[in-house]
Amino acid sequence: MAKPSKTGDRDVLYRVVLAVLAVCVPVSAYFCNFFYTLTKSTAFQLLAQLQGDSTDSGLTADSWSLRELANDVLPSVQSLLGGDGLELPASVAALKPAAVTFAVCFVLAVALSVVLFFFACFSKKKTIPMCLSGAGALAMLAMYIAFRQIAAPFLDGSINLSDFLPSSVVSVLLGGLFTVESFRLSTGYYLMLFLFIAMLLWAGANKLIELGDRPAKPKKAKKATE
Numbered sequence: 352m353a354k355p356s357k358t359g360d361r362d363v364l365y366r367v368v369l370a371v372l373a374v375c376v377p378v379s380a381y382f383c384n385f386f387y388t389l390t391k392s393t394a395f396q397l398l399a400q401l402q403g404d405s406t407d408s409g410l411t412a413d414s415w416s417l418r419e420l421a422n423d424v425l426p427s428v429q430s431l432l433g434g435d436g437l438e439l440p441a442s443v444a445a446l447k448p449a450a451v452t453f454a455v456c457f458v459l460a461v462a463l464s465v466v467l468f469f470f471a472c473f474s475k476k477k478t479i480p481m482c483l484s485g486a487g488a489l490a491m492l493a494m495y496i497a498f499r500q501i502a503a504p505f506l507d508g509s510i511n512l513s514d515f516l517p518s519s520v521v522s523v524l525l526g527g528l529f530t531v532e533s534f535r536l537s538t539g540y541y542l543m544l545f546l547f548i549a550m551l552l553w554a555g556a557n558k559l560i561e562l563g564d565r566p567a568k569p570k571k572a573k574k575a576t577e
Contacts, residue, residue, distance in 0.1 A: 358564065361557070361560070362475050365475075365477070365553070365554075365557045366471045366472070366475070367471075368553060369467065369470075369471035369480060369550060369553060369554065370468055370471035370472055372467075372546050372549055372550045372553065373464045373465070373467040373468035373471060373546075373550065374464070374468055375542075375546055376460065376461065376464035376487075376543050376546050376547070377461050377464055377465070379538075379539050379542040379543050379546065380417060380457070380460075380461060380539055380543055381416070381417050381418050381539075382416055382418055382539075383416060383537075383538045383539035383542055384414035384415060384416050384537045384538045384539055385415060385416055385417050385420075385536065385537055385538075385539035385540055386414070386415045386420075386534070386535075386536065386537055387412070387413070387414050387415075387533065387534070387535050387536070387537040388412070388413050388414075388415070388531065388533065388534050389410060389411070389412050389413075389531070389532040389533035389534075390410070390411050390413075390529050390530065390531055390532060391410050391411075391529070391530050391531075391532050392411065392529050410532065414537055414538075415537075416539065417539070443510055446500070446501050446504065446510075449497045449498075449500035449501050450497070450501060452493065452494075452497040453494050453497040453498055453501065456490040456491070456493045456494040456497065457490075457494055459486075459487075459490045460487050460490040460491055460494070460543060460547070463483050463484075463486055463487040463490065463547075464487065464546075464547075466483055467480055467483050467484065467487075467550060470483070477554045477555075477557050477558040477561065478554075478558065480550065480554040481551055481554040481555055481558065484547050484548075484550040484551035484554060485547075485551050487547035487550075488544065488547040488548055488551060491540070491543055491544040491547060492544075494536075494540070495536065495540070498535075498536055502534040502535065505531040505534050506531055506532075506533075506534060508530065511529065511530070511531075
């Protein structure tokens with residue numbers, strides 16, 4: 352009776368782990384908190400102080416997943432704008448290249464994870480998954496750089512809430528009452544980055560094991576000298 356091949360078992364384990372890691376990328380992207388915001392409201396702080404609460408600093412922390420943004424925030428924004436759109440100021444329009452870069456890199460990272468999943472299901476190759484995982488990690492780093500460019504104007508006060516509201520005295524006053532203290536990427540982003548790095552290391556380690564298992568080529572016998 353033939354013994355089970357250790358190499359075959361190892362290939363199955365490699366493919367299962369790679370497939371699980373790959374499918375976790377879009378799941379993390381959609382369901383995990385992706386953005387973290389910390390806003391400060393002088394109005395809320397003043398109201399709390401009038402009520403006798405001197406410890407309230409007016410800070411509000413929120414975490415947003417892409418699922419929440421798509422299902423809750425975007426419909427609210429569309430209803431606020433009345434479906435007519437809004438002509439954004441130059442300071443906001445200048446963020447378009449960084450926003451496009453962020454979106455393209457995000458879509459690329461998710462697409463690469465899908466390709467990696469199918470490679471894990473139907474191929475034992477390790478070099479191509481290594482390259483795809485490395486490309487995914489680079490896409491995530493490019494996302495981080497683009498996001499830093501997007502977040503900077505919110506943090507330094509160049510852009511405030513009133514820039515996204517229909518022009519009126521109320522919107523200007525409302526926007527001035529809120530400042531963004533922190534705006535950064537959160538759990539979902541770092542999980543995606545970790546997963547791509549984990550896939551790169553996993554495929555690389557298995558590639559090294561595969562190379563080590565190959566039998567050494569026999570050396571050619573040297574001709575005897577006369």
